[in-house]
Amino acid sequence: MSFGEQTATVQAAMPAPRFEITHAAHLAFAASPTMVFQAIATEPGDHDIQSLALSVQVMIEPAKRGYDPDTRGRLVELFGPPARWAASTQGLQWGQVAVTVRGFRDSTTFAIELPCTYDLEVATAKYFHALSDGEVPLGFHFSGQVFYREGGGRLQVAPVPWSRTAQFRMPIAAWRAMIAEHYPGGGWIRLADDTLCTLNERRAARGLPTFDACVKELLSQEAGDAR
Structure with a gap:
């Protein structure tokens, strides 16, 4: 047997789990916005x-x-003119997390918890905010290590093949439900310290109860000036 054939035989004997995403929902009562994806891991070999x-x-x-x-x-704003979208819409990284899956034979279920943000300066939040309905096409890319026992009971380690991916179409309603729980009736933007101080000074000087009221007044004045 040649070296190449030996390598192929060893690789064929190693576990090569496959993955599927089945459902998405936000983590209720979490301290910060978190999306939970339910997944299935399947080991087609006898491991x-x-x-x-x-x-x-x-x-x-x-x-x-x-x-x-x-x-x-x-x-x-995010992708440029639609004429360029063939090149500019290739992919946005939403996040990367570490996950440990318990032992199993054949298949098991597990959860992927992904922290999220509503900071509208972040590209992913801009994208979600722009969608009024439909689904978000997602690609899950898996890497890592498989711990398994061979026939003699000895613990072995093998890499998760780089080719392991899963596709899932997440309803945008799932993301909106998550944001509504953490920011009911509102949203979140980030301001520089000096901008926030200036806005707070104006709010206090005008006797306005909230920052929202202060921003509305500024927008109203801007609209009046434009007319």
Whole structure:
């Protein structure tokens, strides 16, 4: 047997788990916005898996869905003119998390908890905020290590193949439900310290009860000046 054939035989004998994403919902009562994806790990070979130590990268794949004219208008800031979208909508990294999966044989379920933000200066939040309905095409990319026992009972370690991916279309309603729980009736923007101090001084000087009221007054004045 040649070296190449020996290598192929060893690789064929190693576990090569596959993954599927089945559901998405926000983590209720979490301290900060967190999306939970329910997943299935399947081992097609005859291996007793002791555990999986995974790194999961979650990518938004904007090119895999269509957009109505209003949504395209809201996405121009993020992707540029629609004529360029074939090149500019290739992918946005939503996040990367570490996940440990308990031992199993054949298949098991596990959860992927992904921290989220509503900071509208972050590209992913801009994208979600621009969508009024439909689904978000997601790509899950898995890497890491498989711990398993061979026939003699000895613990072995093998890499998760780089080719392991899973596709999932998350309803945008799931993201909106998560944001509504943490920011009911509102949103969140980040301001520089000096901008915040200036805004607070104006709010106090004008006798306004909230920053929201202060910003509304400024916008109203801007609209009046424009007329």
